[in-house]
Amino acid sequence: MTLAEIKRKLIDTIEAHQDEICRIGDEILRNPECGYCEEKTSALVRRELEKWDIAYDYPCALTGVKGKLRGRESNANVCIIGEMDALWCAGSPIANETGIAHACGHNAQVAAMLGAAIAFAGSGAMAYLDGDVTFLAAPAEEFIDMEYRKSLKESGKIAYYGGKQQLIAEGMFDDVDMAMMVHAQPNEPKAKLFVQGKNLGFLAKTITFHGKAVHGSMPFDGVNALNAAALAILGVHANRETFREEEKIRIHPIITKGGDVVNSVPAEVCMDTYVRGASYEAIQKGNRTVENAAKGAADMVGAAVTFEDIPGYLPLKESKALSEVFERNAAQLVGQENLVYGADITGSSDIGDLSSILPVIQPSVGGFAGTLHERQFHITEKRTAYVLPAKIVAITVAELLYNHAETAKQIKKNFEAKLTKEEYRNYLEGKV
Numbered sequence: 001m002t003l004a005e006i007k008r009k010l011i012d013t014i015e016a017h018q019d020e021i022c023r024i025g026d027e028i029l030r031n032p033e034c035g036y037c038e039e040k041t042s043a044l045v046r047r048e049l050e051k052w053d054i055a056y057d058y059p060c061a062l063t064g065v066k067g068k069l070r071g072r073e074s075n076a077n078v079c080i081i082g083e084m085d086a087l088w089c090a091g092s093p094i095a096n097e098t099g100i101a102h103a104c105g106h107n108a109q110v111a112a113m114l115g116a117a118i119a120f121a122g123s124g125a126m127a128y129l130d131g132d133v134t135f136l137a138a139p140a141e142e143f144i145d146m147e148y149r150k151s152l153k154e155s156g157k158i159a160y161y162g163g164k165q166q167l168i169a170e171g172m173f174d175d176v177d178m179a180m181m182v183h184a185q186p187n188e189p190k191a192k193l194f195v196q197g198k199n200l201g202f203l204a205k206t207i208t209f210h211g212k213a214v215h216g217s218m219p220f221d222g223v224n225a226l227n228a229a230a231l232a233i234l235g236v237h238a239n240r241e242t243f244r245e246e247e248k249i250r251i252h253p254i255i256t257k258g259g260d261v262v263n264s265v266p267a268e269v270c271m272d273t274y275v276r277g278a279s280y281e282a283i284q285k286g287n288r289t290v291e292n293a294a295k296g297a298a299d300m301v302g303a304a305v306t307f308e309d310i311p312g313y314l315p316l317k318e319s320k321a322l323s324e325v326f327e328r329n330a331a332q333l334v335g336q337e338n339l340v341y342g343a344d345i346t347g348s349s350d351i352g353d354l355s356s357i358l359p360v361i362q363p364s365v366g367g368f369a370g371t372l373h374e375r376q377f378h379i380t381e382k383r384t385a386y387v388l389p390a391k392i393v394a395i396t397v398a399e400l401l402y403n404h405a406e407t408a409k410q411i412k413k414n415f416e417a418k419l420t421k422e423e424y425r426n427y428l429e430g431k432v
Contacts, residue, residue: 035140105184115390235293
């Protein structure tokens, strides 16, 4: 069977099941769950894999599911990822009674991933492909709900806060040669694909200022930790003009504890911030700026300061070679004129961590209105959001695995990892 014929069978299978794929996306939308709590979504994924006789491993990183279909040879293994978690977005029309909503479009990712699984399982295409396809439902991409995640870590249930960080640590990508995932593109209702973009990485930081409490009417006998925190924020602001545009350093602190009672000089003030950047080096530069500002501010008022750093996510560095295969196939379905190149998503994702050790792409697709993580975010066209990415991913994987998987093998051969798995683990443990 020719590659064109295989692609046609995959597309025809998806089109025959497009209503089913949309129902999957809508079911996940109606049952949003935060990271490491995606029990309903995980059960749905397992239900669908079982329906199509796709063997899977569970649990992976608590709630994750890893399915796999084998080709006639196993020359390469391409992983299709769908993220399962939602986030708090109170007031959103798509939020549940607790204020949790799929305001980042992860429900569409899982629907597209399962749509591709249906295509490969239902078309018979694997009999003509020379590699394997992995379908990975990943938990906990959103870096939120840290107290809960700390409790999971303290109880030994997870070692790392991010879902893909945990999946990497558990060896879930050890047999994977490359991976792809299609994200929602905000404020784009049309069938456009955004390719060769980037994400920023970030470091999560807690800063605690230690002063001396006295009665508020006698501030001269105390040390005001809140004053130190306020000065620290101004110190960070004073340094912003020293950041180069290409570094894309973003620092956005909030005060999470400003004191205990209004008639006492604050003795302990806590501040949380992310330090984002376009590279690991930029993140470290921003981090030094924050620490210098905080130390200087504490010295100015006679306070002390301590820091707690949590490695966040690494910047996304897409595989250009893998993206080019995706782009060719996307153009076949939407036209070259509907491909948009280099539109950065300035947020951060743990897909960046994976891109440091494997060839990875995260293009984004239209079919959505509103800004990510905001109340206005919603799907405008289900077949664009759910079905189109399933088609593109499926025919892209087919091209990668056709003819002894020569295309996939070449991408793997030419890929230069930024980190080995051991180096990546050291990064997570704060040893680099």
